[in-house]
Amino acid sequence: MRKTGISSRKFGPLGVYAVVYLLFLYVPVLFLPLFSFNDSIYVAFPLKGFTLEWYGKMAASGGLIEALFNSLKVASAVAIFSTILGTLAAKAVTRYRLRGRGPIVGMIMLPFVIPGIILGISILVLANAAGLPLTLFTIAIGHTLIAVPFAMLVMISRLEGFDRNLEEAAMDLGENAWMTFWRVTFPLALPGFIASLLLTFTESFDEFILAFFLAGTEVTLPVYIWSQLRFPSKLPNVLALGSCILAASFFVIAFSEWVRRRGVRGEAAAPVVA
Amino acid sequence: MTEHAKVTVGVAAEPERLGLRVWVRALFLRSEQARGYALLSPTLIYMFLVLALPLGLLVTFSFWTQNYLDFDRSFTFTNYIMFFQKPIYPALLWKSIKMSGAVTLATVILAYPMAYFLAFRVKRAKMTWLILITVPFWTSYLLRVFAWKIILGYEGVINSGLKSIGLLENSLEFLLYNPFAVVITLAHAWAAFAILPIYVSLEKIDRSLLEAATDLGDGPMMRFLRVTLPLSSPGVIAASLFVFIPTVGDYVTPSLVGGTTGIMIGNIIQSMFGKANNWPMGGAIAVISMLSIALLICAFLWLIQRTKRLV
16 A cells, blocks of 8 residues: 555545535535425425425326326437447447547547537438428437447447457357357346446436427427426426436436446456356 | 358358359458448448438538528528628627636536546545446436526525525525526536546556656655646546537526526527527538637647647
8 A cells, every 4th residue: 555655545635525526416406306395386495394296296297297208218219229339339349450440439429529409400400301300209319329429338348358259169169150149248248238228218318408409299308397497386396307307317327337337347247158 | 260161161162052142251251340340330320320411411501591481502601601790699609618618627627636536545435436426417417407597596595595594685696697607507517527537547547657756756746747647638638628519519508597698609509490490590600619619629639739749
């Protein structure tokens, strides 16, 4: 531990700063659930009393339930499709020494650094030019675009530590390409798949900017929330809904991150043969 | 590699029956490059259809003009000339760039100590810390921005909270609906995007370099300035770009917490595709914004290269 002299002091001022920073990240968001249980139509202190009224009203709202199902549909399609595309790309760049690897990865990562509004309007213009009506399908197309880079990153981090000899050994021992994939590659990559599916699902489920431009008459949940924000009387319902979404996203993401990072660290622990 | 062998044998044994198809297949299997690109092709085709093609179309669109419900497809610079004739557009673009610059600076400066703490101080529970930092970033962006509206509002958390404990007589009006509210909200929303790249670059630093600096007589401060900080610059640059680029085009935050003085170029683009219904003009504003951002980034990277060479 005396290597650099840094690690000897564990917490100290920097540790305090880190804790304060985490509070800065979490506390603002926690006001949503706090006021969602508050027995008042106004979002203000002092708190009036505990109520579940807003959650009841939320559950009784037809438009909301419809939007929820739309979001689930879109997010499932996006998760599956972007994970497939991301996996193929990740496999290609980790397995083969490709010429032009850098520019290719860079291109797939582009949606990261292009403002969402630009992606939204350009896909809108394309849909318009192609005569494609705005439906949940157009939203899914847009979401897949921004989900692919995440899926690819997750799968690259999973596949990079992957011993290629395992696949070749399976081939040499007489497995065909499909069985090799099924019995070697797939189990090894499984934590990556799960993490990627969950992350891209949440990415799509919570995405607003692209959905806003690409939605027709059927809207997703964030677009529905946006439309409700205009009415102050609907505010507590939105808080209740937002709290539910936050809680669900939180658990899904924490779980998928846990799966992914555990998978990356514990290579030896991964089951090689199912 | 049995597959190679099989195919080669096949070609040799029955050249006339299997013919060209197998020969092509053999060639294909042998070539690492071709196989790699074949695997990549679905993703690349998708990126072309949904990213490159739409962006190209947007540029084309920006040279057209709106004709009520239809577009006049004759090529014209009208929209671009309009952009520079009306002082509001360049002024708004400049304001957006300044605000995003402020957001980037605030986010990166706040994130650096956190990343440093993660890379150098946390030993055991690194995964827990990383997950704790990433999780809020994944939760709904809209809701995180909305949370700040609740906090900073006229009857919001801060005002009503301070009033109820008697520290305040009347609500502070300056909290919400101004550029400052936009900056703080965005700095909160994009925090993870800054921490992670900086953390990665700090984690990569060879610890023996720090030891060497100490052995050669540098104190902690000098060691940080001369070794750690320069070596973490790729992470800082990546973090700056990750925060700066998306925030310039943001319109959710300005419309929720920005008020009339806090609107940004994104709001104008959005209204051109909405209420104002002038898609080509919106396209032109988007193209000009993208080009300005790209130019600024090139200038930024060039400056960094120069300073690096000077040091």
